[in-house]
Amino acid sequence: MLDSFEILTTSGVVLWSKTYVPVGASLLNTFIRDVFIEDKTDRSGPNQSYRKDGQTFKWTTAKDLGLIFVAVYQSLLHISWIDKLLDNVRALFTELYKDQLSKPRTTKIDCPFDPYFERQIQDLEKTDATVAPSFRVTAPTDSAADLSAEDTAPSESERPLSRSFDISDPSRPASPAQHILTGKGGPRGSRRSRKAAAATINGLVQSSGDESSGKKKQALKGKKKRNWGADGYEDDGDDQQLDFSNPQEDGGSRANLEAVDSASWGTTTADGQFMLKDIGEEMNEILGAAQQKNADSKKATGVVGSSLGTIGGLFRNVVGGKTLTAADLDGPLKGMEDHLLKKNVAREAAVRLCETLQQDLVGTKTSNFTSIETTIRAAMDRALRKMLTPTTPLDLLHEIAATKGKRPYVISIVGVNGVGKSTNLSKICFFLLQNKLRVLIAAGDTFRSGAVEQLRVHVRNLQELTARQDAGAVDIYERGYGKDAAHIARDAVTYAASNNFDVVLIDTAGRRHNDSRLMSSLEKFAKLANPDKILMVGEALVGTDSVSQARNFDAAFGPGRRLDGFIISKCDTVGDMVGTLVSMVHATGIPVLFLGTGQHYNDLRVLRPETVVELLMRP
């Protein structure tokens, strides 16, 4: 089915490839030139596609390592698991060879990767029939990655089953191909987004943070003359008519919307509240399967087993009725510490957790027939559960209900660049819409080019997705680029109050947590917008940086104001290595409110401490 799979560096070196049917070298070169050098396609989503001469190229990237993963197959075929293959291969390859890959300018990898890859193909082919489509959060730009008219028309088998509309007349169905060919992809917003995405993929720019002045100029180009307030920020008054989601400006991209089965991500209570599912069983399945595959692949190539194997060995010796000494615990606790590190828990958190355990356990007696292993596991289990369970219950819907009718409830989303702020903000909005709330999304990222358009697309998708449901309503508050985000946020709240919105969701610009200039503006933001909740998005795969990210954001809002919760995004990409959330909670004592589990609007869950602990303790 697949013609070939290539793993290349962003500088064009092929690190590994698998060829089933040779793909002409010139075709590959054309793909690389068009997509990565001349930037002729949309690359804003995770796994993008490009078609040429009857072949489809689908790819994804590992931005931090400068890698591109490309699957090539006949355009006539519809391979439903291709995205999954790309994601799994990226996860496996980057994990297995991370040491080699993290060396600068890696051009050669010692990687017996074939068995892993073959195993993935086999597994995915087997599960093919069981994969059900759901609603995908679309890239915020032109949906056309393809270049030529004949290539853009999807084959019959690929055409989405769901509806899609011509922007100019929402009542008239139009095929995605027609949408592309009529050039509804507005030039300005989409082009900007493409540029931003291109820069990131090439590893040139980490999105907004420290943008070059040229890029800023591009973002600000065409703006009218601005007035500056006494505080040095722009003050453009309140007299401007807001342009709510002008479809011509943002690339006009429409999602191929498929209705979301609400049972897939939550339940409606007797009093009509829509409650999110927790990550319980379902997450277990997702993560368990990923982990199982990982383990199978390791077995297949003889790669050594898990860290808990080592712990197990150390633990098994002592059984029952023993008063524990520090010496008894040293070895097993070291094993536990290593295990937590392998699950992506930051060293600081792993060490502290084990130290606390040691203090608690020295001098206690193991129960009859209970090994030190069981004793330590039970103690760690309890410690983690306690840590992950919020001290005060966090019921967002309840809090919103308390302010409803009096004032809008304000939630702002912060975090470093590219972690999934806008995506998860949109997912939260979708959740609030299920609860029939009126939501105003404030486009507070006035810095990264394309950010406003990205939100517009999300808003339009959400409007369309909920149009035929008994749901709430959503609109956008935007004031373009270059303006002070704190003022925009404050004005959005005022606007929401006078227009009966129940909730304001404020997007903010991504910023490095150690960029003191950008971080310092958060204090003013918190003061002016005065959010009820400030939520920080952290990536599940961020690793050791998570602790300083969490601490720096927590400290950025000025005296007496802290973060209120975390959203841990991309949980679907880490298997059972869910340690990041433990590190973030451990460093700050701030609870996790939501988990992002994919790239669909319904991929939002609440955290269930038991499940996380189970995943962490799993060998």
Ligand SMILES: Nc1nc2c(ncn2[C@@H]2O[C@H](COP(=O)(O)OP(=O)(O)OP(=O)(O)O)[C@@H](O)[C@H]2O)c(=O)[nH]1
């Ligand atoms: N697999 C997966 N991908 C996600 C998840 N959440 C977000 N993403 C992807 O992460 C990428 C970045 O998401 P954005 O929402 O644009 O991130 P952002 O933080 O707003 O980005 P900046 O505005 O550049 O700082 C997109 O490709 C999203 O589809 C998730 O839970 N799982």
